[in-house]
Amino acid sequence: MARSVPPRLKFQILPKIRNLSTPEGPLGRIKQLQKLVGAIIQYERIESQWSRADEARGYVERLIQEAVQNGPNHKPTMELANYWLVDKDLVHKLFKVLVPRFQNYTRAYTSMFPLPLKMPGRVNYKAVLELKGNAYPHVVPHHHDNHHTLLNQLLSAANDEYRQQKLAEKLSALNISMAQFGDEDKATGDAYSGAEEDGKGRTAADDNEEAAGGSPDKTTTAA
Amino acid sequence: MTSVGSSRALTRYAANGSHKWFSSQSCLTNTEVRKQRNKAFVAEKKRQMSLITRVEKIKVEFKGHPEDTTLIMNRGLSTPYNCAMHMEELLRNRSALALVDGRPWDMHRPLVKDCELQFLHFQEQIPYLSNMVNKAFWRSGSFLLGYIMDRAFKDQYYVEPHSWPAPDIRSGSFICDIDLKMDNWTPNEEERNCLTRIGYNMLLSTSSKVFERLEVDASVAQDMFADNRFKLEQIPDIAAKSKSQNTVTVYKLDDHIDISGGPMIANSGLVGLFAVSAVHPIDTKFGRLHRVQGLALPTQLKIRSWTWKLLLERAAKYNATRLPGEVPSSDDNISGSQTIEQPFLPPSGASRPQEATT
Numbered sequence: 040m041a042r043s044v045p046p047r048l049k050f051q052i053l054p055k056i057r058n059l060s061t062p063e064g065p066l067g068r069i070k071q072l073q074k075l076v077g078a079i080i081q082y083e084r085i086e087s088q089w090s091r092a093d094e095a096r097g098y099v100e101r102l103i104q105e106a107v108q109n110g111p112n113h114k115p116t117m118e119l120a121n122y123w124l125v126d127k128d129l130v131h132k133l134f135k136v137l138v139p140r141f142q143n144y145t146r147a148y149t150s151m152f153p154l155p156l157k158m159p160g161r162v163n164y165k166a167v168l169e170l171k172g173n174a175y176p177h178v179v180p181h182h183h184d185n186h187h188t189l190l191n192q193l194l195s196a197a198n199d200e201y202r203q204q205k206l207a208e209k210l211s212a213l214n215i216s217m218a219q220f221g222d223e224d225k226a227t228g229d230a231y232s233g234a235e236e237d238g239k240g241r242t243a244a245d246d247n248e249e250a251a252g253g254s255p256d257k258t259t260t261a262a
Numbered sequence: 263m264t265s266v267g268s269s270r271a272l273t274r275y276a277a278n279g280s281h282k283w284f285s286s287q288s289c290l291t292n293t294e295v296r297k298q299r300n301k302a303f304v305a306e307k308k309r310q311m312s313l314i315t316r317v318e319k320i321k322v323e324f325k326g327h328p329e330d331t332t333l334i335m336n337r338g339l340s341t342p343y344n345c346a347m348h349m350e351e352l353l354r355n356r357s358a359l360a361l362v363d364g365r366p367w368d369m370h371r372p373l374v375k376d377c378e379l380q381f382l383h384f385q386e387q388i389p390y391l392s393n394m395v396n397k398a399f400w401r402s403g404s405f406l407l408g409y410i411m412d413r414a415f416k417d418q419y420y421v422e423p424h425s426w427p428a429p430d431i432r433s434g435s436f437i438c439d440i441d442l443k444m445d446n447w448t449p450n451e452e453e454r455n456c457l458t459r460i461g462y463n464m465l466l467s468t469s470s471k472v473f474e475r476l477e478v479d480a481s482v483a484q485d486m487f488a489d490n491r492f493k494l495e496q497i498p499d500i501a502a503k504s505k506s507q508n509t510v511t512v513y514k515l516d517d518h519i520d521i522s523g524g525p526m527i528a529n530s531g532l533v534g535l536f537a538v539s540a541v542h543p544i545d546t547k548f549g550r551l552h553r554v555q556g557l558a559l560p561t562q563l564k565i566r567s568w569t570w571k572l573l574l575e576r577a578a579k580y581n582a583t584r585l586p587g588e589v590p591s592s593d594d595n596i597s598g599s600q601t602i603e604q605p606f607l608p609p610s611g612a613s614r615p616q617e618a619t620t
Contacts, residue, residue, distance in 0.1 A: 183387060187393060187396075188385055189384060189559065193431065193432075196433070196434060197434065197572065
């Protein structure tokens with residue numbers, strides 16, 4: 040079953056086409072784009088000038104979108120594929136490999152990353168354009184979640200303590216005690232001191248297996 | 263102050279014919295006690311090793327970097343560290359804790375059956391794994407404080423470590439409660455630096471020291487800790503709570519031995535920055551004790567001096583985590599271990615992470 044809803048694109052497609060500079064004029068532009076579209080379908084990740092990659096991206100998106108929506112038995116779609124893909128093997132790849140892959144996508148099928156400028160040198164904006172779900176490693180490295188390392192736990196606890204202290208100072212300046220501050224404080228406190236509570240719980244859990252401690256008491260409490 | 267332990271020790275030493283340290287009870291020295299305890303530990307370890315007369319093979323399935331592999335190891339002899347030796351230097355150097363069938367396991371504790379193995383380090387991404395390693399590190403820090411205080415004083419001061427509360431990282435410092443037998447002593451800055459330096463002397467020694475784990479019978483443990491009145495009192499209770507109802511887990515680092523459920527980190531080389539931040543006198547039902555507080559960071563985690571000072575200032579404040587002999591507050595009791603540990607459950611399918619019990 041083909042999807043009927045086209046994917047939502049998070050990038051802008053320009054209202055006018057770019058006149059990519061070629062000696063052959065508009066036909067040269069088309070040839071260049073055919074080359075780029077074919078390369079993306081074939082290699083799944085390419086590096087190019089930013090403007091060219093961006094221009095080709097719209098065509099690739101549309102081509103895959105038509106293929107996903109209409110399938111290989113739709114004549115206009117087949118003509119479109121035939122026109123853009125000069126290497127005819129790629130038509131098979133489009134319908135047999137990419138259409139199943141992108142069947143349930145709700146967002147763009149491609150992603151694009153700007154590359155850094157080489158300095159010093161000519162200003163030449165470049166980009167990487169790729170099909171999603173490819174087999175290569177990620178372009179942008181995986182984001183590391185360091186919240187729970189020892190150091191960050193210590194720092195966040197220190198931060199919490201500092202904020203509590205500041206709050207108490209402010210309240211004492213206004214002649215309000217923390218107890219009076221009451222409900223509001225409790226509400227926020229509960230929200231963000233979840234980790235702290237966990238800490239307490241962990242200590243309770245650990246108390247049992249932690250070898251030393253006032254052991255006679257523990258037996259009584261356990262009983 | 264008359265205690266069963268001290269008098270027992272006296273008779274024992276007298277029986278050995280070594281009178282020279284003991285003109286009276288107060289002459290029990292840390293050095294001698296340590297030596298005796300070590301002897302008992304080594305002898306017990308040797309005895310346990312001699313029980314393994316036949317080498318049997320077990321299948322260890324390793325998961326993770328650099329690649330998933332299956333290793334054939336020796337039952338009761340090979341440790342996770344030995345498994346790491348077959349793989350990559352990185353794993354040997356940075357692994358603080360092993361995960362055997364989803365449970366934390368010391369790096370130098372022999373494997374006993376077919377199992378799945380993973381290694382943990384100090385920059386784990388998954389919260390419950392990270393929490394496991396952090397707790398092991400904090401516990402090792404408490405152990406280290408015991409190590410330091412045990413050898414910091416002259417022979418006339420006999421030091422008896424009491425215990426440490428369960429590790430709580432967010433409290434800002436790890437703790438060891440010790441009977442220093444000096445009522446109102448608190449160290450000045452110089453003395454604190456000296457204490458820190460004793461720790462560094464060991465940490466920076468050329469070969470990193472390994473945390474050795476040993477499960478012993480309660481009677482052996484009683485013999486080992488005959489000179490510590492607190493531990494003697496604690497041992498029957500700890501033993502009763504263990505799986506076999508009669509074992510106590512002890513750890514040894516260099517020549518310091520203490521009781522702990524563990525797990526500990528692999529070796530002392532994993533500790534980078536270290537400081538004894540404060541010593542506070544505390545009043546408990548066991549009399550006047552001293553709460554020694556410290557702060558340390560793994561070598562793997564880097565920190566700026568400014569931030570370190572900030573953390574150190576906080577670690578010097580009195581840490582009000584549960585005092586020895588204090589009943590856990592009613593909140594703690596109600597929440598219990600079951601409900602609160604929920605957020606740290608592994609994804610479904612894996613077994614529930616639990617601190618290894620004795």
